[in-house]
Amino acid sequence: MTTHACMRAGSMGKLWAGLVLLHVLLLPASAAVCAERITLTLKAAVTLDRDAVRLADIATVSGVSAMSLKSLGATVVATAPLPGKTRFVDIDYICIRLKQAGLDVDGITFQGPADVRITRNSATLPSKRIEKAVEAAIRNRMPWKNEDVTIREITLDDAMALPTGELTYRIVPSRNEDYLGRTRLALHLFVDGEPVRKTWVNATLSVMTDVVTVIKPLGKHQHIDPADLKVERRDLADLPSDTVRHMEDALGSRATQMVYPGTVLQLSMIALPPLVKRGDIVKIVANTGPLTITATGMVKQQGCIGDLVRVMNTDSSRIITARVTGPGSVAVDF
Template sequence: MRLLPLILLILCLPSQLLALEIRWRDTAKIRGDQITLVDLADIRADRATAAYLASVGFGPAPLPGRDISIDSRDARQRLLNTYPQLLGANFTGSSTIRIHRSGMLIDAARIKNLVRRKLEELARNMPNVRISLKQIQAPNDLILPEGKLRTAVRPLGTDLLRCRSVVIDFSIDGHLERRLTVPVAIRATARVVAASRDLPRGTILGKRDLTLVERELATLSGPVYKPASLVGKKLKRAVRRAQALSNDMVTVPPVIKRGEPVTIALASGPVRVEARGIARRDGRPGETIPVSNISSRKTVLCRVTGPGTVQVEY
């Protein structure tokens, strides 16, 4: 019990050291989340007594940046209720103690800057994309306890381009102090591949059919950034001039048509045997199609390796 050590301490002190004065301050500025006697008063006593009384608690501190007032008479009575042996102590000083808890002000401008810096960092991993902050609903003021501040910003969700909020963690001295969710509107644009003219369904795309246009990515699904990746592919549907293209809108045309003659290859180690055959189905690179061997008149499954060439699957 805290009471017993104090009783023993006071009883064992020489009489000339028993004079104890607690002088209440007018104001007190604190950093921690608890109020102690040493925050409220100057303790005039021998070193051991002063050190012991310094840690006597008076409850939780105000929020960072806020003030509260304590009546020194109430503080004295609270102290005597716990330590009646202090009744003979001399209590002097202010009748009211104004307590201010210091804090760090994080204003809206700083929060916006944190979000912008995070977007710039993420944009470096997306070289084709330009990201900007259209809107942010940052709080007016955020006051945190004093200490070593660290912040961590992350988009809420997995799709940055359609992100509607970001989460900001504020840690003081290694401990999470506040987690803030901030609504945002992000604008992400890029130069994407589009049709250079109206193109009908079934068009085999060439370089002249494609161009680059600036588009906001939130309005697109699966945009393509390099025209070369679409050259030689076939449109599944008609598109209008300047319409952005995606991989879902094209297909790879077959390099082998049904009924065409093909070369059948059979490889085993260094040995390679070839035969002539007839494709029984259209085939694209990597697909497996049935092929009739002209010599044996047997149908075998072959993997398409290129225009007019297949390899026996076994």
């Protein structure tokens, strides 16, 4: 045990004692507290749940009235460490903080250890509860059917130390999140209503969907028949954006390249056969209100259904742009 005073007290005569008494009576309350010859007995170690460290937390105060004891004990002398961490506060630091609080520390005597070990209590993140909340948040926001989606590998920093108190949280998805494959969400944590931490949660989504696959080799320009294809379930996260998902989107088309069995069919691998070719004679139809005008034309380029092609009117030799509507037929849009 050590004894320490912020200044030495010399011998005083009766006159000096009277002057001191008069001075104490005229001092503010904070200074008068220290004039009561306070003894602070420091504790070796304390554990706290809050940010502010008050004098009463780390020391036993004696030599003061009950009113002064309450006021002095409430004085903040340090900031607690982060949750789960430890710091030490020594006598010199306590004196500085008491002076900053407006107290006259000249007459304070310290007893006990030279410093105090301060530990901050902490709470752990309830990972199972957070994981359930994350899965619920994903399923509420994703565009897929629940039965098609499996959510796995939800990971978060569950080793973090949090302040003690009532924990609440808010889950926010990343901007433009597509909920495919690796998905990232922000986790905002609050204790007793105050924000304390922002962290990230990762999850992996498997979205199973129907896709069209090739079961027979398809040569370039080969016409595609039902016997060449089948529908399978695949994870959408592993597929390109132009994946063919419906059989009818591929039937009647031709392969634009060699396609091998087991390949997931893509729109870039197929093309509809042209309905008109360069040099074909076609019927030109122009509708304007109740009036329908027809003419004969010669196609100057090949085109599929819905394509815009150049057509020469065989009567006027004028080149117009028309839309392919079927074999041997084009339409002019007004």
